[in-house]
Amino acid sequence: MRRRSVWGPVSRIPRLSRGPGGRALAIGLSVVLTATIADWVATPPAQAAPPPARAEASATSEVLERPDEAAAVTTARLTGKKVRIGGMTSETTTAAANPDGTVSVETAVEPQRARDADGVWKDIDLTLRAGPDGRFIPAVSVVDVYFSAGGTGPLVEVAGSGRPLTMSWPGKLPTPTVQGDSATYPEVFPGVDLVMRATTTGFTHVLVIKTAQAAANPAVRTVELIVGAGVELSELADGSVRAMAGGQVVARSRPAVMWDSSPLTLWPEGSDVMTGSGPVGEAVVVAGAAQSTPEGPGDGARVGDVQTRVAGAGGLELIPDPSMLDGEDVSFPLFVDPSWSVIAAKWAYANSINSNWDLGGKTWVGMNPYDGTLYRSFFEFDMTTIKGKYVQSASVEATLYHSWSCSPTWVHLYRTSNITVASGARMSWSTRPLPSATWLDSAEGNANKSGGCGANQPDMVMQFSRAELTNDVRQAAENNWSLYTVGLCACNPQGQFETAQDRWKKFYTNKTKLVVTYTSKPTVTARATVPSTACVSGGGRPYINTATPQLRAQITDPEGAQVRAKFEWWVTGGSLIAGTTVGPGASGSWLAGGIGFMAGDVGASGDIYRGWHLLLAGAGQ
Incomplete structure (x- = not known):
């Protein structure tokens, strides 16, 4: 002690x-x-007690709220009910006082809520709607992003406390078709659509090249966007692009990639997925596998790099991989991004071939069934609210979207060093070695969406809450850490089973949370x-x-x-x-x-x- x-x-x-x-x-x-x-007077138990229910996240009239921690704790004791602490609410964090005098805090990797025009917290809603000037904006978002209604004005504008970031299409834009979080500008080149999509941390712009004839057009070989005055672009070593204005970073892109629409296929039993060798036979298309969309590649997609180049006079050039544009084995449409983040939400991935990939708003763990590449995912949580507190319990919640298997398989949680790349970008496989990091817990789950299990299985919240995790978060709080970073791996602490196909999983990035109960x-x-x-x-x-x-x-x-x-x-x-x-x-x-x-x-x-x-x-x- x-x-x-x-x-x-x-x-x-x-x-x-x-x-x-x-x-x-x-x-x-x-x-x-x-x-x-009090637990310090007696010897703490070997296993941490289950964490109390999570702090309330949405503003409803039934939930009690007080402006600060002291008032909330007093009200919770008097009423016997959980009381939200209004002054501790942020885009990624909620907190509530419990009747026993403790406080529960829930911190997400990505924004969960934003203030509306009246200053009231509302859940994120990226559905696009027309604003007063006709441009399209998300209903509730932490990012003030505006998409063009067509014409010659900026394609996208991101407003902020400093100089706004604008990007313009080199020609006149058609009127977009708006659905959900996306605005699609048809035929910006013959056979090519442009899709703008709002995200929780910024936006994406994706070219959809629909045919081989469209891919042969010289105009798609180098596509230039014009960045507004006062914003300086710079290319970074990892392939990402940083936008700065007045000495401040206003946005950062992930390394640009492109992908095709190839379906996921299964080879005959005994075939080698990496080389295609093995018994003679034709691959069978998996009908229920995820398909490629502007949001990201499908399970069987081929992926290539897109070169980014900062041109003179504020231009940003995107140069798709010619081998994919001209490839005979690619499936159209092709999709060419990148995505941009305006705020610092932190998650990242690593793969065994050190190749950039657009994960489509999901994090991948295990062996990709398409090409045998191994994936690990990493999440970073803000520790500001629990610095110097005594942590009674801690858990990490990760919501599983898809699993290869129909029955539960394992995934392991480790504490790692901090993320060093833009949110959603790739880190080097060798710089985040697992399982040599601090092991925290393991959990098993399944949520198969391929249809091979009789029916699509529902999403599953996987919870990691062993005493090892609580003790580690407690030490981090005592040492006043600003950030706490964890990694998910299919591998156990002995480094086994990472190549087991049945451990392949996809998790939502915006549903990964750290839940902590503390007392001061x-x-x-x-x-x-x-x-x-x-x-x-x-x-x-x-x-x-x-x-x-x-x-x-x-x-x-x-x-x-x-x-x-x-x-x-x-x-x-x-x-x-x-x-x-x-x-x-x-x-x-x-x-x-x-x-x-x-x-x-x-x-x-x-x-x-x-x-x-x-x-x-x-x-x-």
Whole structure:
């Protein structure tokens, strides 16, 4: 148990001149404040208790709300109900006080909510609608993005606190067809559509090349978008592009990729998926497998790189892979992105061939059935709200969209170092080695969407909540970490089973969350001793002339919970002798404890060397 000294370090007390009764007394008094709740008085269980229900996420009239943590905790205690903490709500985080005095916080990787025009939090709704000027905007979004209604104005504008980012098409745009989060501009080139789509963190622009004849058009070999004045583009080493204005990053793209519409196929039993060798026979198309769309590649899609190049006068050139444009084995339509993020939502992936891929709003884990490539996924959570808190429980929730298998298979959670690329981009396979990172938990699940299990299986929330995870998050909070990063791998801690096909899975990026229940640490706001002495350490420490001293402390719990104190009496530099627990008392009350000397405690010279520890407990324990 780590302790932080309040009264100074405990050390040997210098000898004292003779006191009443002829016996020399030298008593060292010191208080050590622990970071803490009631469980610190008793030994914590090997397994963390299941986390309380998640904090309420949506604004409804039935949910109680208070502006700050202290008011919410008080209301929760009085009503016996969970109370949302309005001042702790953000785009990615919600918090609620529980009736037992604890606070539960839920932090997502991607934005979950945004304020409407009246300042009220609403769930993200990316459905496009026409704004006052005719341009199309998402209904509820953290990103102020505007798509053209057609004509010669900017194709897209992203407004912000600084200079807006605009991109324009080199010609006149047709009137778009709007459906859901997407605006489709038909025939921007013969046989080519342009699809603009709003995302939780920005937008994407995707060229849809519908035929081989369209792919042969020189206009699609190099496509240039014009960026508005005052915004400077720069190409980064990983293939992404950064947009800056006034010295600030206003947006960043993922490395651009392209994909075709090839279906997922299965080879005869015994064939090698990597080489196509094996028994003679034709591959069978999997009818229920995911198909390619502007959102991302299907399960069987061929994928190629798109070169990005910053041109003069604010131009951004996209150069699709010629081998895919001209390939005889590609299936049309072809899709050419990239996507842009305006805010810092953090997830990333790595694959064993170190190749860029558009994952279509999902994270992939395990061996891709199309080409045998291994995938791992990573998520980064903001720790701001739980810095310095005592974490009672922690869990990571990841919602499974699809699994190769019809029955549950395993996936493992590890704590890793932080993400170093743009959100949704690829990290090098070798820089995030798993399973050599800190193992936290494993879970099993299935959600097959291929139709091969008789019917499409529903999404499944997979929860990771072992004591190893709670302990690790607790340590991160105590150490005031700003970020907490985890990785998902099909591999177990021994590095096995990552190539097992039945462990292939896809997870939603916007439904991955860290759920933490914490209590704030009580503090000693005042202290005193009987007899009264100053707080001094080392050779200048005071002497007292009683064998039954008393230590008093005023203890305050930030959430207003009752507090206890355990005073420990121990040999300076030696072992614990005894202790006494005082309380419960109201937050802010004085608690007192003392222990008389025990027989045999006097040193050979007549000196007595003793020190105190104070263990604090909150939340009424």
